Amino acid sequence: MMQLESLYTEIIMEHAARPLHAGLREPFDAEVRHVNPTCGDEVTLRVTLKDADGEPAVADVSYDSLGCSISKASASVMADLVIGKTVSEAMTVSEEFVGLMHSRGEAEPDEDVLGDAVALAGVSRFPARIKCALLGWMAWKDATARALSEREMDAPDADREQL
Amino acid sequence: MTAETSLDVARIRKDFPILDRNVRGERPLVYLDSANTSQKPRQVIDTLTDFYERHNANIHRATHELGEEATQAYEGARIKVATFIGAADEAEVVFTKNVSEAINLVAYSIGNATAGAGGADSGRLRLAEGDEIVITEMEHHSNIVPWQLLCERTGARLRWFGVTPDGRLDLSRADELINARTRVVALAHQSNVLGTINPIADIAARAHEVGALVLVDAAQSVPHGLVDVRTLGADLVGFTGHKMCGPTGIGVLWARRDLLATMPPFLGGGEMIETVWMERSTFAPPPHKFEAGTMPIAEAVGLGAATDYLADVGVGAIQAHERDLLRHALEALAGIGGLRILGPAEPVQRGGAVSFTVEGIHPHDLSQVLDDRGVAVRAGHHCAWPLHRALGVQASTRASFYLYNTHAEVDALVDGIRQAQKFFGTA
Numbered sequence: 067m068m069q070l071e072s073l074y075t076e077i078i079m080e081h082a083a084r085p086l087h088a089g090l091r092e093p094f095d096a097e098v099r100h101v102n103p104t105c106g107d108e109v110t111l112r113v114t115l116k117d118a119d120g121e122p123a124v125a126d127v128s129y130d131s132l133g134c135s136i137s138k139a140s141a142s143v144m145a146d147l148v149i150g151k152t153v154s155e156a157m158t159v160s161e162e163f164v165g166l167m168h169s170r171g172e173a174e175p176d177e178d179v180l181g182d183a184v185a186l187a188g189v190s191r192f193p194a195r196i197k198c199a200l201l202g203w204m205a206w207k208d209a210t211a212r213a214l215s216e217r218e219m220d221a222p223d224a225d226r227e228q229l
Numbered sequence: 230m231t232a233e234t235s236l237d238v239a240r241i242r243k244d245f246p247i248l249d250r251n252v253r254g255e256r257p258l259v260y261l262d263s264a265n266t267s268q269k270p271r272q273v274i275d276t277l278t279d280f281y282e283r284h285n286a287n288i289h290r291a292t293h294e295l296g297e298e299a300t301q302a303y304e305g306a307r308i309k310v311a312t313f314i315g316a317a318d319e320a321e322v323v324f325t326k327n328v329s330e331a332i333n334l335v336a337y338s339i340g341n342a343t344a345g346a347g348g349a350d351s352g353r354l355r356l357a358e359g360d361e362i363v364i365t366e367m368e369h370h371s372n373i374v375p376w377q378l379l380c381e382r383t384g385a386r387l388r389w390f391g392v393t394p395d396g397r398l399d400l401s402r403a404d405e406l407i408n409a410r411t412r413v414v415a416l417a418h419q420s421n422v423l424g425t426i427n428p429i430a431d432i433a434a435r436a437h438e439v440g441a442l443v444l445v446d447a448a449q450s451v452p453h454g455l456v457d458v459r460t461l462g463a464d465l466v467g468f469t470g471h472k473m474c475g476p477t478g479i480g481v482l483w484a485r486r487d488l489l490a491t492m493p494p495f496l497g498g499g500e501m502i503e504t505v506w507m508e509r510s511t512f513a514p515p516p517h518k519f520e521a522g523t524m525p526i527a528e529a530v531g532l533g534a535a536t537d538y539l540a541d542v543g544v545g546a547i548q549a550h551e552r553d554l555l556r557h558a559l560e561a562l563a564g565i566g567g568l569r570i571l572g573p574a575e576p577v578q579r580g581g582a583v584s585f586t587v588e589g590i591h592p593h594d595l596s597q598v599l600d601d602r603g604v605a606v607r608a609g610h611h612c613a614w615p616l617h618r619a620l621g622v623q624a625s626t627r628a629s630f631y632l633y634n635t636h637a638e639v640d641a642l643v644d645g646i647r648q649a650q651k652f653f654g655t656a
Binding site (some may be wrong): 069070073074080104105106107132133134135136188192 | 253254591592593594597598601608609611614617623624652655
């Protein structure tokens with residue numbers, strides 16, 4: 067069972083059993099629905115942005131997901147990591163995580179950047195499961211890009227108060 | 230253990246080199262994913278090697294000895310396949326890439342006829358606004374999407390047979406669903422998820438009353454020797470080589486010669502023509518009219534070897550063995566708490582693919598635990614998303630059996646599921 071336990075670490079099992087920030091909340095700036103076409107798993111995810119000293123930051127990420135332990139745990143870890151960060155910081159974490167997933171088990175994950183997400187490192191040795199782990203992250207990235215572009219479109223409107 | 234069958238499984242297993250290997254370290258492979266793709270016997274592998282080592286050349290055009298041998302091997306494979314499915318004539322066997330291409334060939338041919346190709350001879354195939362194509366909720370995506378695309382191109386309407394809670398086709402509305410507007414009825418012979426074997430002859434009889442063509446996706450039934458095209462009732466039958474001990478990249482469309490003759494071509498290219506002018510071309514007679522470009526020659530020859538192999542073992546013995554495995558699996562799986570079998574719970578009008586859900590464990594997580602123990606199954610929606618929605622499940626785990634599987638392998642599956650329940654703390 068060595069290989070199995072390197073995949074289903076205690077941290078993953080805990081996040082899958084009690085996912086953080088789960089559920090859909092109002093208000094939100096953008097909502098997306100992503101599916102994993104191989105298994106039909108899906109996540110609906112909302113992003114709320116705020117202003118942090120002139121820079122967009124993640125105020126909230128809420129989501130509703132149907133999926134396996136890996137995809138549930140990964141969404142939970144992701145939401146917990148990105149909430150409170152500036153979008154730019156969060157994107158860096160996201161890139162680091164995507165890199166880890168494509169490392170075929172070779173990478174030395176940086177816990178300072180990735181926090182609990184290092185517990186998902188084992189997934190990178192199971193190519194069929196990488197999509198599971200990335201589902202929530204890709205949804206977050208997509209929703210954030212949409213929220214940002216809406217802010218840009220709104221920006222010239224001086225009467226409208228920015229977040 | 231129930232009654233032994235006449236199949237010598239130990240001897241059969243020796244024919245399949247891959248069954249000897251270990252996976253995930255030192256775990257012996259327990260391969261229960263044959264509905265996805267079957268393993269290949271030494272006889273098929275050797276045929277491929279021998280073809281490439283001794284006879285490789287292009288077919289139908291090389292004037293040298295190798296060309297003659299390759300052509301003979303390729304056309305010989307067509308005869309073997311025709312014999313295996315009871316076709317009257319090998320000209321009724323069109324080689325394709327797979328069953329998806331076979332179904333697309335038919336859908337595009339009908340679309341081309343609708344656009345005017347084929348002239349008066351193809352009139353019967355022409356679709357008009359308001360015409361209907363009937364499929365079922367238990368279809369594989371390959372027997373759904375080509376028809377959706379055809380409907381988009383022609384304005385025809387796609388209609389669906391539903392599925393009953395126990396995984397059979399709901400035939401209660403058959404007379405309304407198949408009506409004077411129906412032009413094509415396309416359905417699976419055996420569901421790749423539920424294992425259900427559909428009553429093709431009854432449905433075809435109704436379809437023929439209204440003048441509709443019947444296409445059968447036989448990808449899951451031909452491998453088990455369940456298809457005799459003389460009695461099946463279908464007008465068109467598609468299947469694929471890799472699920473029946475043959476190579477990937479080779480499939481078959483069967484249809485009667487007169488029907489093939491009226492179907493306009495799908496893919497244009499080399500070898501499918503009679504004459505080519507700058508303004509237009511005329512086409513070779515079937516089956517070559519539908520085989521454009523250099524075909525997967527070695528793969529076709531390999532498929533011929535696969536039909537030889539299955540015929541030598543004996544389809545009756547294969548079916549009896551699989552029924553025995555299925556009975557054992559259905560009984561053993563029914564004893565696991567929280568496990569729901571999708572599809573018929575009894576081994577009646579049902580093949581050896583068993584899909585199920587296990588309460589509290591996602592199919593991906595379950596299959597991961599099974600894989601860790603060397604048990605290979607499929608997890609997901611098995612390219613049958615509408616069926617999973619109809620059954621109210623997001624995804625399932627499927628174990629599928631073939632001639633080389635054993636009772637011990639079914640037991641390994643059952644043990645693995647119980648282990649997963651322990652691992653995830655659901656039992």
